[in-house]
Amino acid sequence: MAEAPAPPPQPPAAGLPLCPAASLAERGRALVFDVLLWGQPARAFVLRHDGVLRGYINRCVHVPVEMDWRPGDFLDLDKRHIVCSIHGATYAPADGRCVGGPCGRGKLMALQVDEQDGQACWYPSRDIRPVPPGAASAPL
Numbered sequence: 001m002a003e004a005p006a007p008p009p010q011p012p013a014a015g016l017p018l019c020p021a022a023s024l025a026e027r028g029r030a031l032v033f034d035v036l037l038w039g040q041p042a043r044a045f046v047l048r049h050d051g052v053l054r055g056y057i058n059r060c061v062h063v064p065v066e067m068d069w070r071p072g073d074f075l076d077l078d079k080r081h082i083v084c085s086i087h088g089a090t091y092a093p094a095d096g097r098c099v100g101g102p103c104g105r106g107k108l109m110a111l112q113v114d115e116q117d118g119q120a121c122w123y124p125s126r127d128i129r130p131v132p133p134g135a136a137s138a139p140l
Contacts, residue, residue: 015114015121016130024048024120027079029072031120032058036129037109044128046113046120047074049093055113055122056096060084061106082108 019031030047035057043058043066058066062084068074069085076083081099082091089103096108112123124130 015112015116015119015123017116017119017121018046018113019120021053021115021118021120024053026051027075030068030074032068032072034131035111035124036131038127039129041131041135044111044122045072045074046111046122047093049075052094053113053115053120054093054096055111056082057109057111057128059109060086060089061091061098061103061108062087062089062101 018033024031024047026048028048030045032043032045035042035044037057044055045058045068046053046055048054058068060067063086065084065086067082067084067086074082076090082093082096083089084101088101089098090100091097091103091108092099096110098104098106111128112125114121
């Protein structure tokens, strides 16, 4: 008799710490970190906007490229929107929804993030998992 397949791994009850929450300044530079998206290396980022931590996969909806124009710099000059440095697709930080440019009705892929005990933390999901220790990081 064949064994039943193992259940998929469950996300940890507690978030995975990324950095001290205070290091993410309001509308400042984001923290960029490696994840596995559908089992493939990718980058994600977390930033603080309007007092709330927001996390997304670093991938434009228009063309699947990383969006920061310098490492961790995602916001426009007015610090109101997330902007892709390649074609200018513009997203609302609150929900990742496209608000201008060539991204149509698309939306950035969100990560669940919050603050716990002074740390910025993220919660893996079925599609977005931590990179195992010693694994290769996402290509530049």
